[in-house]
Amino acid sequence: MKRGTTASILRYVRPKAFPTPFCPGCGHGILMGAILRAVDELGLDFSQMLFVSGIGCAGWIPSPHYDTDTLHVTHGRAVAFATGAIKFNPALKVVVIGGDGDIASIGGNHLIHAARRNVDLTVICANNLIYGMTGGQVTPTTPLGARTITTPMGNVEPPFDLSRLVAAAGATYVARYSVWHVRPLIASLKKALQRTGFSFIEVLSSCPTQYGRRNEQPSPAEMLRAFKANCVTLERAKGMSAEELAGKTLIGEFVG
């Protein structure tokens, strides 16, 4: 069987776990598949992989779907739980998956400290710019001006540039893509999974239910097209002016 295909990656999924709990149009399913495709293409021993996730929609990407050891923990603390597991058993391949609220807000301190001490983890942040599960509240990555249920007049607090934050904290590999950019995302996941040390991938994901419908992108397809339109690769950005880059999101490898 050709590796990386849908038929091939089904072997890594618990049959009992379907249907998924995700809303129609949620980007997390694309990321769920992309991670398994990267694992499959690399031929990693799935039984030696541990997926740790916290509370939030993205926490459900591995738990219960992935058919290996999964640890679904308290809100924000996945990186800290994962640190204990990898430090005690370095033979494990430990991956943390979480949303922007989980990883960057309540878990922000654990994130930068794990990057600083270069813990051998791959952290994947499914950044949908919103607290989805709890009803659409503002997060530390919600863009300025965006409407959420707790910023009804538009967000007035500047967001974190997560990738740059984690790069500054000392991660050995940092990249950002979106669920539109599936092929470079899979290539990036493969790179991160092969690294020793702290690797971080920020994946812009679509939440039409809580984010899109409040911000003039009510359909899933529109949200994906917006990723395509608004993302600029780091290479292309080098030749663009500040005016041209206004409102754009940089994607690519921040630390290669």
Place this chain on the structure above:
Amino acid sequence: MSSNLWNLYPKCKQQGSRIALQDAGCQEREAGSQMSEETTSIPSNRWTSAPSLLKPGPFFMQGDEACAEGAIAAGCNYYAGYPITPASEIMERICQRFAGLPGRVFMQMEDEIASIASVVGASWAGARAMTATSGPGLSLMLENIGYAIITETPCVVVDVQRAGPGTGQATRPGQGDVMQARWGAHGDYEIIVISPWSVQELYDETIRAFNLADRFRVPVMLLTEEGVGHLRESLRIPEQTPFYSRLTDPTRPPFGEAEVPPMPAFGAGAKLLVTGSTHDAWGYRKTVSSEAQATLVERLASKILNHRGEIERTHTHCCDEEELDVLLVAYGFTARSALGAVRLAREAGIKAGLLRLTTLWPFPEETVRRVAARARRVLVPEMNRGQMLREVQRVTPQTTGYHRTDGEVITASEVWAAVRKELAA
């Protein structure tokens, strides 16, 4: 307890820490009664023993250091912590000692939340894991202690209590965390909490805490105070250390079926599905099933409460008469002063006794009821405003308390004065 040094202090002194914990005139007895029946139900092949790492024999050590040595002897191979007075010496001792012991991992984490989180992660990776802190840190850890409860993760959490609330007095003792240790995490649950009264007992009970944690798949809390944690006295390292090894059968459900289910480690091919949400026997989330919620919550409680005899450890001192004038119920450092008061009372011809609670939770209510029934008066001295008093009053309503909340230890003469006042009332 065999401590030659204390023979230098045959008479109790005013200072709580100077009280000889043992002498021929005041017999110490295990007060729990169900021990022998209960232990027969444990699968015998799970219990082994290993030679102690330190040279067997007498040592002179600080309480915090003895706790660290007890953990090392018990096979603790993962420690994560964050600096806090008066518990830091545990972390420092572990750090220094682990450096010379292969396969043991020490982590100083970014905060107490991360410390307990990584302890739980390491425990699932197969470690015997521990953290230590004081009140403010325990407050931060409690959400993840609740996570350890619902995921049935063995681990040991030490709280060297200081005077609170809040930042309070970091270098002063207190016993204000008794109820927090029992009820601090949200939801309905049972937990094991142990309070040692001496450096020796801190060593021994740390070992017992690790074994109870693995036996019942539950976090076990060691609730000591700055008084015992910073106390220096002699202890005797035994020849052998008892060791209970965790059940790890990967073919049986890890969250149900058995009262205490097996717990395979990550990487062993068990495809573990561990979640802090309500779950079924294999770990699948069941967040709207009332049956799954009730089944899980009831089993988490009954696996502890059905085995009180294995868990509860209590001692009586000078309680041999059929009738006592006064019974003191005490724990931790305050039990030392209570014993001193018992001796002062005995010298004055009063039939006084001490019931010492080493296990605080589950509360040894049958033992307390049985011993207290023989006493005319019951008095609970403690370094708080009466936390354990309420629990004792639940089984013996006429009980009164003696409290001190100024960050100073309660002395033997104070307790003796409280006894006189109580008898005169």
